[in-house]
Amino acid sequence: MAPPVERTPLARCLILLHSLLLLLPRGVPCRGATRAPESPCHRAEHPLISHTEIEPWIHRFRAEGTVDYSQLTFDPGQNELIVGARNHLFRLHLEDLSLIQVGEKSMSACLSVCLSEECQNYIRVLLINGDRLFTCGTNAFTPICTNRTLTNLTEVHDQISGMARCPYNPLHNSTALITSSGELYAATAMDFSGRDPAIYRSLGGLPPLRTAQYNSKWLNEPNFVSSYDIGNFTYFFFRENAVEHDCGRTVFSRAARVCKNDIGGRFLLEDTWTTFMKARLNCSRPGEIPFNYNELQGTFFLPELELLYGIFTTNVNSIAASAVCTFNLSAITQVFSGPFKYQENSRSAWLPYPNPNPDFQCGTIDYGSYVNLTERNLQDAQKFILMHEVVQPVVPVPYFMEDNVRFSHVAVDVVQGKDMLYHIIYLATDYGTIKKVLSPLNQTMGSCLLDEIELFPPKKRQPIRSLLILHSRSELFVGVRDQVIKIPLMHCNFHKSRDACVGARDPYCGWDLVLKKCTTLEESISMSQWEQSITRCPVRNVTVDGHFGAWSGWKACSHSDGGSVGSCQCRTRACDSPSPQCGGQPCQGISVEVANCSRNGAWTPWTPWAPCSTSCGIGFQVRQRSCSNPTPRHGGRVCVGQNREERYCNEHLPCPPHVYWSAWSPWERCTVPCGGGIQSRRRTCENGNECPGCSVEFQSCNTLPCPDLKKTTPWTPWTPVNISDNGGHYEQRFRYTCKARVTEPSLLEVGRQRIEMRYCSSDGSTGCSTDDLLRSGRITGLTVNGGWSVWGPWSQCSRDCSSGVRNRKRTCSNPKPKYGGITCLGPAQEFQECNTTPCPVDGSWSCWSPWSKCSVTCGGGHYMRTRTCNNPPPAYGGDICLGLHTEEALCNIQPCPESWSDWSEWSPCDSSGSQVRLRHCDVLFPTGNQCSGNSSETRACLPISNFIPETSVARSSQEERWCGVFIMQTYLIAQCHN
Numbered sequence: 001m002a003p004p005v006e007r008t009p010l011a012r013c014l015i016l017l018h019s020l021l022l023l024l025p026r027g028v029p030c031r032g033a034t035r036a037p038e039s040p041c042h043r044a045e046h047p048l049i050s051h052t053e054i055e056p057w058i059h060r061f062r063a064e065g066t067v068d069y070s071q072l073t074f075d076p077g078q079n080e081l082i083v084g085a086r087n088h089l090f091r092l093h094l095e096d097l098s099l100i101q102v103g104e105k106s107m108s109a110c111l112s113v114c115l116s117e118e119c120q121n122y123i124r125v126l127l128i129n130g131d132r133l134f135t136c137g138t139n140a141f142t143p144i145c146t147n148r149t150l151t152n153l154t155e156v157h158d159q160i161s162g163m164a165r166c167p168y169n170p171l172h173n174s175t176a177l178i179t180s181s182g183e184l185y186a187a188t189a190m191d192f193s194g195r196d197p198a199i200y201r202s203l204g205g206l207p208p209l210r211t212a213q214y215n216s217k218w219l220n221e222p223n224f225v226s227s228y229d230i231g232n233f234t235y236f237f238f239r240e241n242a243v244e245h246d247c248g249r250t251v252f253s254r255a256a257r258v259c260k261n262d263i264g265g266r267f268l269l270e271d272t273w274t275t276f277m278k279a280r281l282n283c284s285r286p287g288e289i290p291f292n293y294n295e296l297q298g299t300f301f302l303p304e305l306e307l308l309y310g311i312f313t314t315n316v317n318s319i320a321a322s323a324v325c326t327f328n329l330s331a332i333t334q335v336f337s338g339p340f341k342y343q344e345n346s347r348s349a350w351l352p353y354p355n356p357n358p359d360f361q362c363g364t365i366d367y368g369s370y371v372n373l374t375e376r377n378l379q380d381a382q383k384f385i386l387m388h389e390v391v392q393p394v395v396p397v398p399y400f401m402e403d404n405v406r407f408s409h410v411a412v413d414v415v416q417g418k419d420m421l422y423h424i425i426y427l428a429t430d431y432g433t434i435k436k437v438l439s440p441l442n443q444t445m446g447s448c449l450l451d452e453i454e455l456f457p458p459k460k461r462q463p464i465r466s467l468l469i470l471h472s473r474s475e476l477f478v479g480v481r482d483q484v485i486k487i488p489l490m491h492c493n494f495h496k497s498r499d500a501c502v503g504a505r506d507p508y509c510g511w512d513l514v515l516k517k518c519t520t521l522e523e524s525i526s527m528s529q530w531e532q533s534i535t536r537c538p539v540r541n542v543t544v545d546g547h548f549g550a551w552s553g554w555k556a557c558s559h560s561d562g563g564s565v566g567s568c569q570c571r572t573r574a575c576d577s578p579s580p581q582c583g584g585q586p587c588q589g590i591s592v593e594v595a596n597c598s599r600n601g602a603w604t605p606w607t608p609w610a611p612c613s614t615s616c617g618i619g620f621q622v623r624q625r626s627c628s629n630p631t632p633r634h635g636g637r638v639c640v641g642q643n644r645e646e647r648y649c650n651e652h653l654p655c656p657p658h659v660y661w662s663a664w665s666p667w668e669r670c671t672v673p674c675g676g677g678i679q680s681r682r683r684t685c686e687n688g689n690e691c692p693g694c695s696v697e698f699q700s701c702n703t704l705p706c707p708d709l710k711k712t713t714p715w716t717p718w719t720p721v722n723i724s725d726n727g728g729h730y731e732q733r734f735r736y737t738c739k740a741r742v743t744e745p746s747l748l749e750v751g752r753q754r755i756e757m758r759y760c761s762s763d764g765s766t767g768c769s770t771d772d773l774l775r776s777g778r779i780t781g782l783t784v785n786g787g788w789s790v791w792g793p794w795s796q797c798s799r800d801c802s803s804g805v806r807n808r809k810r811t812c813s814n815p816k817p818k819y820g821g822i823t824c825l826g827p828a829q830e831f832q833e834c835n836t837t838p839c840p841v842d843g844s845w846s847c848w849s850p851w852s853k854c855s856v857t858c859g860g861g862h863y864m865r866t867r868t869c870n871n872p873p874p875a876y877g878g879d880i881c882l883g884l885h886t887e888e889a890l891c892n893i894q895p896c897p898e899s900w901s902d903w904s905e906w907s908p909c910d911s912s913g914s915q916v917r918l919r920h921c922d923v924l925f926p927t928g929n930q931c932s933g934n935s936s937e938t939r940a941c942l943p944i945s946n947f948i949p950e951t952s953v954a955r956s957s958q959e960e961r962w963c964g965v966f967i968m969q970t971y972l973i974a975q976c977h978n
């Protein structure tokens with residue numbers, strides 16, 4: 001165990017821990033800030049420029065689908081902003097961040113299989129080298145660097161490996177620069193996992209060199225922050241695990257440097273820096289036990305002043321706190337000239353070791369060759385890496401400190417104020433705001449937080465990835481995940497009043513007493529008229545104007561309106577977001593709103609009665625009203641009663657009987673069977689004769705032409721003509737052929753005439769020679785007007801009885817109009833009623849009557865039935881009924897049963913010698929020939945001896961019967977006539 005130098009490491013650690021616990025909860029008050037009275041109206045708060053206030057002043061650039069705008073740089077002419085984002089390079093106009101050119105997306109072949117975020121090409125090196133742009137990207141864990149034309153980003157010259165120039169993993173922190181002689185100095189992880197960090201020089205004319213590999217004394221899990229090319233050296237700023245800290249794992253901030261003319265060692269430190277040295281940067285709040293801001297996050301170097309601004313934070317695992325410390329380059333150089341801190345072996349303590357080359361300046365470049373330039377003993381160079389002294393800031397207390405925030409980037413502007421030059425520090429916070437801090441003016445006043453600019457609306461904040469200041473234009477460029485933002489640093493006309501302008505304590509701004517506005521120094525008329533008073537820190541105006549909060553929900557409430565109380569919906573709001581404070585304005589507007597009050601419905605007046613539903617006879621009529629005067633609303637009463645009333649009307653106005661046509665009768669018979677006749681149908685007017693229109697209607701019928709009729713007359717006999725010739729004479733005979741389409745042959749007119757002529761010699765020897773002639777009359781002459789022929793005969797009547805019609809025709813042929821003559825006037829057809837007598841009605845029999853009773857019950861009677869010709873009776877010459885009107889038949893022809901009883905025995909002979917026998921009628925009411933004859937018989941007594949008994953009795957004629965014969969009589973009542 002190595003003996004402790006002052007205290008045991010463990011004891012020191014405990015004290016440090018204790019101090020942390022004591023210090024942190026109390027916070028770190030801003031240096032120079034005076035404790036304000038507790039009244040909230042007098043609390044010192046820094047002014048805040050909200051996102052909505054700053055938005056009109058800023059420009060933004062976004063490219064669809066592109067993220068990680070983490071690399072920003074300017075072209076040498078400072079006309080363009082070069083942006084490196086994921087997979088893309090952009091050239092933007094400084095003026096408004098409008099796009100000039102997009103560098104093509106360079107995709108690794110791996111991209112198609114590896115889809116995670118890290119597989120994209122994250123640009124991590126973006127350097128200007130003359131007219132070239134040198135960029136390196138992670139390129140899906142296969143870093144690649146390209147050399148492009150600055151003015152044409154798509155023109156790629158070289159493509160080289162990015163190993164040791166660019167991290168593999170986009171999350172690894174790295175830094176790089178190119179010197180004027182073309183060497184690339186890069187500080188980055190050289191492998192995939194980040195376990196092999198290096199500061200590596202390549203390209204250019206000098207041999208490539210690196211830091212010793214896997215040697216935690218050189219670099220121990222570093223996070224590189226920045227690098228600068230200053231004089232003979234290249235400086236690197238980073239934080240790393242403190243190898244010299246022997247109690248647990250602590251991160252220290254470092255400044256390291258190498259000589260630019262280092263060419264590496266021979267045998268020892270081959271290809272390795274021989275001039276690499278590093279020193280701790282201290283940024284802490286002094287006290288009995290200092291509070292350390294150990295972790296360097298960003299730097300800004302002012303070359304003219306050789307002043308380095310650094311931002312430091314606490315470890316990510318502890319309470320967030322940040323501080324700004326400034327270092328003079330001379331202080332760094334001085335530490336590098338001082339003793340080294342050296343540990344013999346891993347168990348021994350770190351001890352100071354005198355610097356063998358206290359005024360080391362990278363040798364003498366004047367030697368002109370690389371030999372021995374570094375003037376360092378290679379053994380020393382391998383042994384002595386870490387400086388014993390710690391680089392202390394310009395002032396022991398940090399320029400600026402704040403708790404609960406982590407600064408990530410810093411930029412510094414040097415501003416000419418009215419009285420002096422001011423340093424303004426721009427600090428990017430991890431939640432997307434920019435803090436504008438005025439560097440301490442003197443030992444007594446300390447720094448001032450001038451304002452804080454919100455780049456995003458409160459819910460859309462995101463960390464800042466890059467911060468770049470352009471002094472020549474006083475503009476700040478900020479890269480975040482999804483955009484680049486340009487903020488003007490001078491926004492003096494933001495302040496409208498003199499108080500606000502001067503009270504802002506902004507070195508950029510002053511009140512121009514002539515122009516009466518807040519201007520920059522350049523804009524002011526003269527410096528003497530320009531008022532600026534930077535004597536203390538600005539205080540946020542804490543007067544708060546009241547503003548209404550959100551409306552409450554609607555609630556039922558009652559509301560009286562002209563005497564009647566209705567139920568309404570009400571809502572309220574309070575002047576509480578915020579309520580007016582420190583003399584702010586009260587809320588303007590109403591705090592109660594009443595709506596949807598209930599209202600009872602009422603009827604409109606009745607409409608007039610509508611017209612009666614009928615024009616005669618009983619009808620009804622209606623009138624209406626509606627519940628809309630007013631309409632009930634929001635639970636008000638509805639109207640009571642009917643909205644419609646009906647009553648009878650025209651009760652005393654009987655309707656006249658309805659006059660109407662009966663239906664048409666069927667069409668009657670056509671006047672002609674062919675060649676176009678007419679037929680009619682009729683209707684009758686019921687209930688009067690007022691019906692409009694005709695009672696008879698005609699239509700043409702049988703329009704088909706009649707068949708051609710042709711008739712040739714026989715030859716007339718030969719008749720001599722009055723021409724004689726040679727004693728002979730001529731004879732002539734005629735015949736006519738008629739042809740027409742007419743209904744009847746009788747209507748035929750004589751048509752062609754044939755004439756035959758013959759010559760008969762006087763002696764008759766030659767007979768008559770026949771000479772045919774056809775005569776045709778041909779009238780020549782002037783125009784002939786038409787004239788009617790006589791009427792033709794009447795056609796057949798359309799009906800035989802009960803009024804038919806008939807027609808007759810005439811033709812315009814007497815004469816026919818010729819040679820342009822006019823045709824006949826008047827109708828060519830005429831109609832007439834005919835057969836007006838009613839049609840004959842044929843008589844028809846009534847039904848037969850029932851048969852009459854039989855005249856006897858036995859022994860043959862007769863019965864009859866009748867009918868009459870009255871169904872209907874014959875009329876108008878109709879036929880009488882044909883047949884019998886009486887029918888008779890026999891009945892009960894069965895013989896009547898025996899009606900006499902048997903004869904009794906002959907009585908004894910009486911005194912007169914006769915004896916009697918008797919019989920009686922068995923039928924009570926004998927009919928016909930029943931019981932005809934006598935009921936007693938008398939005979940002379942016979943001597944007993946010669947009594948011959950009667951054995952048979954002959955039948956009397958009375959006992960003969962009718963058999964199966966009917967007699968029928970026919971009565972002819974009428975005879976048909978044909």
Ligand SMILES: *[C@@H]1O[C@H](CO)[C@@H](O)[C@H](O)[C@H]1NC(C)=O
Nearest residue numbers: 132134147157158182184203
């Ligand atoms: C870029 O290309 C130029 C011209 O080809 C060359 O001079 C320069 O060395 C290259 N730079 C890098 C870093 O490759």
Ligand SMILES: *[C@@H]1O[C@H](CO)[C@@H](O)[C@H](O)[C@H]1NC(C)=O
Nearest residue numbers: 101149151152153154155156
């Ligand atoms: C930029 O370079 C590319 C590739 O060399 C070329 O095709 C293109 O024309 C160039 N554009 C301009 C504007 O020069």
Ligand SMILES: *[C@@H]1O[C@H](CO)[C@@H](O)[C@H](O)[C@H]1NC(C)=O
Nearest residue numbers: 171172173194223296297408
């Ligand atoms: C790089 O630096 C940032 C900011 O300090 C830090 O959050 C991040 O963890 C660092 N990256 C690595 C790999 O340590």
